[in-house]
Amino acid sequence: METLVSKLLSGPVIAINLGLKSFGASLEQQGVEVVQVEWAPPAGGDREMMDLLDDLL
């Protein structure tokens, strides 16, 4: 049975890579088109700061 995923992967794939560029680079080496999105976890992943920001921003 054809699923949405198999349908998606049966044709050319364009990957959207969030954050670390190295993940996208390995796909690019395999000939996959990659769109890089600059992203970092809020407050650099600092849990205390993330909790405060939830309340303040």
Place this chain on the structure above:
Amino acid sequence: MDIKQKIEQANEEAFRRLCAGDPVLVDVAPAGEVLPGLKGKWITHSGPPIEWKRMCGAQKGALIGQTIYEGWAKTPDEATILLEKGEIHLEPNHAHQAVGPMAGTISPSAPVWVIENRAFGNRAFCRQVEGNQQFGDYSDEALKGLRLWRDVWGPTLQKALHTIGGLELKPIITRALQMGDELHNRAIAASSLFANEMAMAMAKTELAKEDLLSTLGYVTHHDLIFLGLSMASGKAIADPARDIEYSTVVTAMCRNGTEFGLNVSALGNEWFTAPAPKVDGLYLPGYTADVAGLDMGDSAITETVGWGAFTIGGAPGILSLVGGTPEEALAYSREMRKITVSTHPTYRLPALGFAGTAIGIDIRKVVQTGIVPIIDTAIAHKDPGYPKIGAGLVRAPLECFKKALIAFSRKYDIGK
């Protein structure tokens, strides 16, 4: 109204006050006559509060020079003994409505620029800008510039200013930002526009010819004379944004070569500090990064109000001094919009499609994004006794913003 709404409202008010700032140069006067709350033998310095023992080499050198300049000591050794014994009272400039470039030292007989913010009636002060003593050079040659400023240039400019009844600076600042200045390390356009105004003012004033010529030579050949005015203007603009309940907007950033410090509107005069960072810069012949001191000076008040490196995209000429490419400079100016309340309605940059300068640094946005304010700055030697050795770019330490956010949360009982 929940806390988020209260913060947004408070920050809008801080932004309104910052944008309403209307700096007017009203006087050049001895610091002892105008800085509030100081008596006896005192010297004020740049950055957050610090005692002599912890000061960096350049700030110690500047204090030694200032002590000799005041006549309180005859030699560097005598000055050092007085300072070590605590016989000269040391205070940060910011505690007295003042700012100073690099070591930032101000003492009673030194004339300061007096800026009045006509929108709010408050005043702020800044010392003269030069390339030697403020960097820690205490040689007789270095002090000669301070003496000329005290005895000739300062008093002559004072008389000329009194003749014209003061000088509005907003028109000069607006035009200079459109002429490739960022008003921190590049103030050539503003300095030239200022020299034009003061030349006319001096011509209208009864002055001894030698004083007129000497002062005319000083103001027309000093590319950074306006830095003292942009710094005092920045302080005069930023101070009315202090003490707004719930506001997370930064009201001062400064460094003493040992620590970087900042104030936040809702948190009054409390300093949030971290070790002063290293400057990534270019060096004058004979100097290298190995002998550089750490980030120093009150001049980051220009970035606090949206000038300096915040507008470096519009000032590519400065890159030959501090390093980097025009593309990087544009990116810095755009990046600063991510951590500020909004952009200034009047101060606009042609290079960015006449967008306003990013203003109103919000500590929440800094912590959330990890993007910290960028600052362009001069570099002093790590040891006392040297003039300027270079210039470059530096980022404010994230730690200060995190500390401030924690203090803010405690004040308003958040996160318990």
